[in-house]
Amino acid sequence: MNVTIVDYNSGNISSVINSFKEVAKDKVNLDVTSDLNKIKSSDKVVLPGQGSFKSCVDALNNISGLVDTLNEFAIKNKKPLLGICVGLQMFADIGYEETETKGLGWISGKVSKINNQNGKYKLPHIGWNQINIVKESKIFKGIENNSHMYFVHSYEFIPEDKNAISAITDYSSNIVCSVEKENIFGTQFHPEKSDKTGLKIIDNFINL
Amino acid sequence: MLKNRIIPCLDVKNGRVVKGINFVDLQDAGDPVEQAKIYSDGGADEICFLDITASNENRNTIYDVVERTSRKCFVPLTVGGGVRSIEDINKLLNCGADKVSINTAAVQNSKVVEESSKKFGSQCIVVAIDAKQKDDKWEIFTHGGRNNTGIDAIEYAKKMEDSGAGELLVTSMDRDGTQVGYDIKLMSKISSMVNIPVIASGGVGNLDHLVDGIKLGNASAVLAASIFHYGKHSVKEAKEYLDSKGIPVRI
Secondary structure: OEEEEEOOOOOOOHHHHHHHHHHHOOOOEEEEEOOHHHHHOOOEEEEOOOOOHHHHHHHHHHOOOHHHHHHHHHHHOOOOEEEEOHHHHOOOOEEOOOOOEEOOOOOOEEEEEOOOOOOOOOOOEEEEEEOEEOOOOHHHOOOOOOOEEEEEEOEEEEEOOHHHEEEEEEEOEEEEEEEEEOOEEEEOOOHHHOHHHHHHHHHHHHOO | OOOOEEEEEEEEEOOEEOOOOOOOOOOOOOOHHHHHHHHHHOOOOOEEEEEOOOOHHHOOHHHHHHHHHHOOOOOOEEEEOOOOOHHHHHHHHHHOOOEEEEOHHHHHOOHHHHHHHHHHOHHHEEEEEEEEEEOOEEEEEEOOOOEEEEEEHHHHHHHHHHHOOOEEEEEEOOOOOOOOOOOHHHHHHHHHHOOOOEEEEOOOOOHHHHHHHHHOOOOOEEEEOHHHHHHOOOHHHHHHHHHHOOOOOOO
């Protein structure tokens, strides 16, 4: 099986690479690339993302044909794709970080700043928080409800289609921290930095 | 609910741990990678390396340490010490660091913080503030606490938040190494002034000091070095103690 981590200059992805390498061992052929043909022929794709919504969307658009290739992979061919952090946020129609920016539009909704209740909650939301699994998701197989995951973000994805939400976490309000819509998966938290439970999620995705 | 974090810190010099855990079952007690792994297996919420390598020719040793650690530890890794430029940050992140802490360079030129947080995202930029009390104020020190800048620490903290720092690592130079506890006033003052998380550092001698750092200092995370070394306390013990005092921790 071929798994591709999309390297589109979205910031620091070495931890994502290391965690997938750790889980994949020799079972899986892992590529880290923005090569369109490699992505097309992949069985699964991982879309990481760090920095702002705008900088990640810009970086995707900077690689000619990449967005079309991802659309073909996830929407037309319905092959499994996992978005992590801003990778998940980009599923939205629109994001409001820095300036209004169009997203991939795969799961209808918007990405806006977490309401910190006038400074009552520190931003970014950094650290370990518990996830409340609200629907069965294939990537949560063997993951206990209320498991701790590592978060770093100031913006949240608010999907219109509530059925896509697979887990929420409590920080100032109920924040969507995981989605599953058909073949599209996403986590707001960082499974690659969430120790053994995080690696289990990566393992679940690889074994889909 | 978001948990308070416990962050063990290891001083690394020329690629070796200076003060270490000193467990008997370690194959190589001086290897930062092995010690980091023990911490992360023991429930550390993050790991911090402080590179205190003095000579320039040995600087590269930290990159190798970070690279090997990030292949074994799957909790966030922060690396600081001698970080001067965007290139330094880029190199550390590429080796597998999740966050980089900037100290002297941020004081000398806040553009380093502005530019790096823009380029890599605020989430990976930690500004380390070394402060010493003078009358009823605190002043910033640089170069590992050797140079007094005269800059007001509280105002500087605010400025660093505005420049794009994702977190502040605040060390009291008066308390560092004394084991008498954090400078609670300094921590709570900075924490109330900024909207980003504050990591308390400097002075931890027992587990109650960790409790105070969070309860009285309002720190989001507590960093400690020596209490975790030589097996005095394990991270697990520390967490269980905090839990018994009603502090939310990941257990």
